[in-house]
Amino acid sequence: MKRSGFVCAALLVIAAGVTGCAENPTTPSVTPSTSWKNAPADAASTVITTAETAAVATQAAVDPSFLKFDKMSAKLTPEHEQQLMSLLPQLKEAKAITLRGYCYKKDIGNAKSAALARAASAERFLVKQGISKKKFIRRFNTEDAEHAVRIEISK
Template identity: 35%
Template sequence: MHYTSVVPLTLLAAALCLGGCADTPTASTEPAAATASAPAETPPPPLESAPAAAPEEPRLPADGVVAVFKPAQVKLSQETVAILTRLAATREPNERLEITGYCQKKDAPVDAREIALMRAMAVRNELVKQGVPAKSIRVKFNTTQALHAVKITAK
């Protein structure tokens, strides 16, 4: 920014303020003349162009998997919570959700059914916490597929 262009505008603003207070007609016409002869200042160009809007992420991944776990893990990741928050915010009022928890029997250190249900219930509880009515959610489990995850299907 050049100081030469800022100083005259500051003086012009001060003259306009003082000119409005004066009782003489010449004081009120001087600022108008100064305004007409002052060069128009153009705003500086933006420092950086605004980033293009990111495409909106789908509310559910294409395969429906919202969480992937290690064989004995049941705690939801922050990424999963973010997906569930987006799903809860964009869910249709009459939409029903089917949540399936997966834990393969041969990889489970304890009861695979219990782990699969705990995973599905963790997702269900997070959705309910986000405002999805519990009555619109169905929870299932699967211990036969080679998968340690939770899938959601919207119906």
């Protein structure tokens, strides 16, 4: 969470600086009077929550075949189910579907099991939607700093 807060803070500062430069390039940049270390905890968590929610929504719009999970979760959310439903016509026509679960090994003790559990959650949902279980191949990735499932469709 601390890393996410830092990234959000850095992005906000950069965005504010870029906006300021675009409006008036000769005006010196203004530094915030409150440092992030002294900011109220609830304000910082609100920014993080809003930023994380926006990031998930943006990711779903850009790539519906990539389902991002919370670090400690393998449970599908309603947003994940919507993403999977949007892919359903392509998945029904696919010859093979690879579900690659991601779990970063430096974040979770048994990352391989967590990654495969995420892939299994997506598979169970898709089987309930009428896709043959024989089409699925489960893989895992514990090297990338992701907590997600990537759906790869083979035609």
